[in-house]
Amino acid sequence: MNDEYPVKATHTSVRVLRAVMGARGVGVSELARRLDLSKSAVHKHLQTLTALGLLAREGDDYYLGLGLLKFAVAARERFRVYEVALPAVEQLADVSGCVASLLVYESGRGVVVAQTRGDDALTPPLSEGDAVPLHANAAGKTILAYRPAEEVDRVVAAGLEAVTENTITDGERLRRELGSIRDRRVAFDREESATGWRSVASPVTDSRQRAVAAVSVSGPTDRMSGKTLEEDITGLVVSTAKSVENDLL
Known part of the structure; x- marks a missing residue:
């Protein structure tokens, strides 16, 4: 057995x-x-x-x-961050015109618990209910950056699978990027989890500064580039995540 x-x-x-x-x-x-x-x-x-x-x-x-459905609803609603963040995620999608998501951390993995598409958004590669490898996308990396070092060690020891040719598969490189994420409270995914898609994410942390979730915006590479990605959408994501965090504390 x-x-x-x-x-x-x-x-x-x-x-x-x-x-x-x-x-x-x-x-x-x-x-x-x-x-x-x-x-x-x-x-x-x-x-x-x-x-x-x-x-x-x-x-x-x-x-x-x-x-x-009853199981799914009950599982999602036990996370207070879902109830608090949902209106903010919906507004983020509306303002950005892209796909806004809330990734929640549970037992060493990240699960998409809420997702809203802006008016012009395409169908994203991930949808509600999908569990994602934490090392391979912006929201997951953001969560890892704000978890204890031993949890990062476990993720690295388990092996960093290449989801696309751009996925980080080297442990030391991942650790360096997590340090940069902690400095800026923002992470980027440049076709690391899906070819043709980019995303930006920011953490939602608890009173101990440990990530419980991450807010992200994703879209096709032709829309998520240059100033739009690095400044405009990044600013929206960071402010949204901070607002959710303040409402939780």
């Missing part, structure tokens, strides 16, 4: 949920093929998850059920 997942059946049910989410409507045979499981085993999991309201069946296809 895998020590990471002691209860195999639970792990399989989560695999089923994730496969259904990725397919957006899928039948038993296709799920069995994708998961490399027998159709009878997949069918039992589908039946159980459907009875619990976590999946919904339409004809021969299965979809995520609205019963999951």
